[in-house]
Amino acid sequence: MSISSVFENVTSMRNAAVPQVVVQGTDVGYDVRTEAPFGDRAVLIERVSAISGLAMVAVALAGIYVGRAYNIEGIMATGAVLLTGGIAYLWISARGMRHQAQFDLEKRELSYVVRNRLNSCRVLRSVSFDDIRAAYIERASATDKPAKLFVRIGDGDDLIEVARGSQAELDELHRRLSHDLPKGI
Numbered sequence: 001m002s003i004s005s006v007f008e009n010v011t012s013m014r015n016a017a018v019p020q021v022v023v024q025g026t027d028v029g030y031d032v033r034t035e036a037p038f039g040d041r042a043v044l045i046e047r048v049s050a051i052s053g054l055a056m057v058a059v060a061l062a063g064i065y066v067g068r069a070y071n072i073e074g075i076m077a078t079g080a081v082l083l084t085g086g087i088a089y090l091w092i093s094a095r096g097m098r099h100q101a102q103f104d105l106e107k108r109e110l111s112y113v114v115r116n117r118l119n120s121c122r123v124l125r126s127v128s129f130d131d132i133r134a135a136y137i138e139r140a141s142a143t144d145k146p147a148k149l150f151v152r153i154g155d156g157d158d159l160i161e162v163a164r165g166s167q168a169e170l171d172e173l174h175r176r177l178s179h180d181l182p183k184g185i
Contacts, residue, residue: 001172018146021173029105032173033098033115034146042097046117050093056086072147096122100112101162105180110151125160135162135177137170147185149173152183 020035025164063079096116103110108129113121148166
């Protein structure tokens with residue numbers, strides 16, 4: 001694989017018109033996520049961060065060890081800075097970058113989560129179905145832009161973006177949400 005074919009692949013992914021909405025059934029409900037080229041890049045970013053973090057921590061620990069053994073304060077200070085940077089990269093790699101909405105029909109709640117490359121998720125927010133007042137689709141501003149499906153929490157401007165994708169996919173998901181959520185939103 002040549003560099004030019006990699007570049008063409010990346011630029012064609014960046015110029016992809018509209019991301020795809022994926023609804024995946026679970027034991028207790030379903031998960032909704034947007035499949036976009038960024039999802040693949042997010043995994044790459046997390047892996048590179050993990051490798052860079054481990055390398056920086058290893059070099060930092062070696063520098064601190066050598067600095068202490070020979071009483072060289074400059075190397076110890078550099079090691080401390082590298083150690084901080086390495087830990088930050090490791091934190092980024094474990095944190096996750098792909099957002100997903102999980103609808104639990106048994107607990108009657110929506111969980112907005114972030115998944116990482118290891119497929120573990122971190123809950124950013126959980127909301128009871130009773131607190132959801134509306135679900136609506138924001139139309140795309142142009143043909144090459146995605147439409148967005150939101151749920152409104154409470155009476156204010158508190159929104160959770162459920163998915164981005166084509167108008168037809170979001171219409172189908174909106175019908176499903178209208179059936180599953182209270183008040184027939």
